[in-house]
Amino acid sequence: MEHAPIRKPYAGLPSYYAATANRVTERPQLRGEERCDVAIVGAGFTGMSAALELAERGYSVIVVEGERVGWGASGRNGGQLVNGYSRQLSEVRKHYGAEAERQFGEIAREGSDIIRERVAKYGIECDLRDGNSIVGMHDAHMRFLRGRVEEWHRHGYTDVELLEGDAIRKVVNSDRYVGGYYDPRGGHMHSLNYVLGEAAAFEALGGRIFEQSRVTKVEDQRAIGTPFVG
Template sequence: MNLLYANDARGAYPDSWYAATVDPLPPFAPLEGDVRADVCVVGGGYTGLSAALHLAEAGLSVVLLEAQRVGFGASGRNGGQLGSGQRQDQVTLEKMVGRDDARKFWDLGQGAKALVRDLVSRHGIECHIRDGIAWAGESAGSVDELHRYAGHMDRHYGYPLEVLDREAFHALCPSPAYRGGILDMGAAHLHPLAFALGLARAASGAGAVIHEGAEVLSIDDEDGVTLRTAQGSVRADHAILACNGYMGGLAPQVGAKVMPINNFVVATEPLGDRAAEVLTRDVGVADDRFVVNYFRLSHDKRLLFGGGESYGYTFPRDIRATVRKPLLRVFPHLADVPLTHAWGGTLAITRKRMPHLARISKHVLSASGYSGHGVGNATQAGRLMAEAVRGRSEGFDTFAALPAPAFPGGASLRNPLLVLAMSWFAMRDRLGV
């Protein structure tokens, strides 16, 4: 199954609130004929666009090939949350790699947030970026754990997280589902598709040549790199694979360690004065469930809510119904509010829930598997690969050194095994275990 077209029309953005609230860029022409470049980038999401931008700004000739439209994939559909650190929290990372290396990943995460903010500012990207992400706990035990984490971050990293008891959290987010949490005002949220299109505009303006409707069908890296599409080819000194959940069969060694999964988001009609029934401050929220619910208010006061359980590679027939169930669990008082938009997207995860950066060969680099933390991670990964191409690979090598176990079962069994595992954890969520 080719996930580029399994759930979406060719050359079109999904019917999302994001796509409805941006001015799309004029289409970039498909690749025709054979061309030469210093670097060929495959994929027009945050990773690829960031790589192309930084390479072009450094004076290299860059060709970016995107099978659909720039920002078509997870980069244009996600929850828009720019989180701190990595997908794994610092306590988990300390157990995984030790405190010294955990500090390196924390610093990289802080750098990723700073990079996004800098790009938004430097290139005048209008993406409604706002400070603040809250983490919500559903049980007394999970709230205690979040509060202990805040203390750990203050003691060992000097990073402030505001501790919220039940009353304080309810004053922020009047949901009966949550008993407390923490608030990270160093994190942020933004309009993800507007950010992606801004990166594309900046990359093109810096001299990168972008082609849409240019699916890469094969890669030959015997002598340099040659990438072929149905209508042409790019001969380059280096290639950067920035495909995330849409890698397909281009790099089987990456596909064994990075698995595509789907996620779903809905938008309500504008809530007006009722927005205070969702949030009293303009911050994003994510909860501590294994099947995470995440939400925020849009700049026109809609609730943007992501969640729901659906496993397999095709989207459910009724995304609204899939997401409405967890939405009403969190906000039962919004049962009468219509959902105006509903969409799905394909992201990618790794077993360690950390990005997978890899040197596939002497001339080919890859970054993917952001596991739901891609706004900062993916943008940074693009810059790290651009730097690695130019011989400065410290940040890239830090990620590449992480153990990256393959998913069990191979390509044929990994998805059924994931379905079983996710179903088990989803049941634990429902039981409050």
């Protein structure tokens, strides 16, 4: 896929993602008074995901961003789709019970499903590739990874495959690793292009984004339709 060269709006963001960003649009600064059902602060992954979800449901939504869409961590991260958490789900069960563990398990896999659905629905060009591996360099790593695979299988995600010995070289051409696991529902994407694609989809549904519009104060008026002033 060919990428356009770096454009002015992201000249202050020196990264591969900024240099290969698609369809960069400079959006207006918020001036004066605007009204909406929901105002969202921040045009990163969380803000744009929430804004798009609300716009799909028919709400009038405004997003205000202090810099540009995807300017912070959302447009600079590694772009990996890794299902799971930094701790085993059994830790959730230990502290909060079996139902909490079940819910956390579902949420962990839901994120990558939402991304794939939006990429397909809105034609987001973000170089999405399926599958990833978590690898281990010694026995202690493998004990953790075996536990992770067993845990996913217990939650019904049997497509996660444990790779030991020579099997790891099916996915990683290196002798440094003793094993790992492969998750076909993991993946990798161009993180900035993904959030820019969400922004374009949001605007196509009537949503409005104001850039260079830093929020300095929030007042609780307890009324829908209250004027929003940046």
